Amino acid sequence: MMHKQNNETILYSYWRSSCSWRVRIALNFKEVSYEIRPIDIVKGNGEQHSDEFSQINPMKKVPALHIDNLTLIESMNILEYLEETRPNPRLMPTDPVKRARAREICEVIVSGIQPLQNVSLLKHIEDKRKREWPKYWITRGFTAVEKLLSSSAGKYCVGDEITLADCCLVPQIYNARRFNVNLEPFPTILKVDHHLENHPKYKSGDHCRKLPTVTAVARSEFSLKFRYKSPPIN
Numbered sequence: 001m002m003h004k005q006n007n008e009t010i011l012y013s014y015w016r017s018s019c020s021w022r023v024r025i026a027l028n029f030k031e032v033s034y035e036i037r038p039i040d041i042v043k044g045n046g047e048q049h050s051d052e053f054s055q056i057n058p059m060k061k062v063p064a065l066h067i068d069n070l071t072l073i074e075s076m077n078i079l080e081y082l083e084e085t086r087p088n089p090r091l092m093p094t095d096p097v098k099r100a101r102a103r104e105i106c107e108v109i110v111s112g113i114q115p116l117q118n119v120s121l122l123k124h125i126e127d128k129r130k131r132e133w134p135k136y137w138i139t140r141g142f143t144a145v146e147k148l149l150s151s152s153a154g155k156y157c158v159g160d161e162i163t164l165a166d167c168c169l170v171p172q173i174y175n176a177r178r179f180n181v182n183l184e185p186f187p188t189i190l191k192v193d194h195h196l197e198n199h200p201k202y203k204s205g206d207h208c209r210k211l212p213t214v215t216a217v218a219r220s221e222f223s224l225k226f227r228y229k230s231p232p233i234n
């Protein structure tokens with residue numbers, strides 16, 4: 001892991017981390033160039049526990065973002081900072097009710113689903129329950145998200161504008177598929193996913209749908225440079 005230079009934007013990220021993916025979506029959406037420093041949270045004891053990375057994120061989790069001479073942790077905090085400092089194109093509606101709707105969807109995913117299926121938590125679940133556990137919590141959370149979307153969604157989570165809620169939803173759908181959650185009971189979630197999947201700015205941040213290439217690249221020891229105009233991974 002190389003140390004940051006002050007003027008660079010660096011995302012400490014793991015290719016399969018849904019929390020890192022939220023941030024990649026927002027950076028790409030806002031066309032912020034950044035470099036990825038891969039942190040392998042699975043290999044060995046996990047690089048997130050190294051002394052060096054603990055200095056960057058004392059919670060020992062990805063993502064962390066170095067930007068504007070600051071190092072920020074917690075994906076929602078990072079998303080909000082990006083929105084406040086780089087409001088165009090915006091990722092939050094101007095209408096307060098729609099903003100509240102977007103935030104509640106974020107909160108259900110960020111606090112109510114992801115932490116219950118995170119790598120470090122699953123390590124503490126007995127083997128025979130390891131598959132059922134994430135399935136149960138994602139299904140339960142998605143039941144709530146589906147209900148919320150049934151009144152808020154247009155093409156995207158809240159109306160026809162992409163918001164922070166969409167940044168959170170897409171990676172969580174990836175995890176749902178990964179843990180074999182049956183998505184049939186969630187038609188609105190699938191409809192929104194379909195629209196997002198076809199959005200060019202989403203595609204460019206979407207490292208997980210191209211697994212073979214990404215696995216090879218993200219696990220390499222080299223830093224990756226991402227510039228929106230020239231997508232890095234094909």
Ligand SMILES: N[C@@H](CCC(=O)N[C@@H](CS)C(=O)NCC(=O)O)C(=O)O
Nearest residue numbers: 017018019041061062074075118120
């Ligand atoms: N609340 C944090 C959660 C971060 C998080 O759980 N990151 C996961 C990957 S998505 C991680 O680093 N897991 C490794 C570990 O917990 O040891 C955020 O939103 O940034």
